Amino acid sequence: MTNARLPTIFISHGGGPWPYIPEMKAQFSKTAKWLSDLPSTLPMKPKAILSISGHWETDEFMVSAATEPPMVYDYSGFPEHTYRIKYAAPGSPALAARVQELLTAAGIKNGSDPKRGFDHGTFVPLVMMYPEAEIPVVSMSIKRNYDPMDHIKLGEALKPLRDEGILIIGSGLSYHNMRGFGSPTAAGVSQLFGRWLGETIAIPDVAERSKALLAWEKAPAARHAHPQEDHLIPLMAVAGAAGNDLGKTVFVDHVFGVDMASYEFG
Secondary structure (H helix, E strand, C coil), rough: CCCCCCEEHHHHHCCCCCCHHHHHHCCHHHHHHHHHHHHHHHCCCEEEEEEEEEEEEEEHHHHHCCCCCCCCEEEEECHEEEEEEEECCCCCCCHHHHHHHHHHHHHCCCEECCCEECCCHHHHHHHCCCCCCCCCCCEEEECCCCHHHHHHHHHHHHHHHHHEEEEEEEEEECCCCCCCCCCCCHHHHHHHHHHHHHHHHHHCCCCHHHHHHCCCCHHHHHHHHHHCCHHHHHHHHHHHCCCCCEEEEEEEEEEEEEEEEEEECC
């Protein structure tokens, strides 16, 4: 056990492999600085990182047990060199086994994938946070049923990791409507829904917070912000792992005409 409990963080990871494209990195300059500064705000250097990415969907929760995770180039239409980039952080079969132990103890079906690598929901924020790639990273999937309760329970089961030096990150976007980017209403939608998220995760009563998150579709502009909720669901896991810790909005960038917010618990 460590003496410090790490927070749980939901990161709006931005578009594609932006850190590797100069013009895009300039657009995301504020996000780049926030991510680069983020490690200095933590109470300790993580022993390992568990990344729950909206870009890995499975029928049941899966964890990557790869020792040397490969890259998953899960984007299209970007410059050729972005299909050769490498974030060379090691995996951690030991952490993967610990995750499975916690999920099994909580009665949550799970499995491991010995070959799963880093998708851009994982390597994009981490290359800015830890460019040396020396901290072990384990990837975790979301369930493709997108059930908020399943993911809150996932987070609750993973909560002990925070006292074991593991940083739990949920990677997605607070606004993810591919057809909406650039539309006249997109900015207002992203701000309205992002504000609701920030207020909701700050509810002190955990049961009330969870109840509100479960009913997220009733939130202002919810389905305009997330026609499909793959990029929102990682937040549910992060909230579950937060326990009694309050959430707060820690960063907002305005890119592609919308607000992209990131949230932290603890």
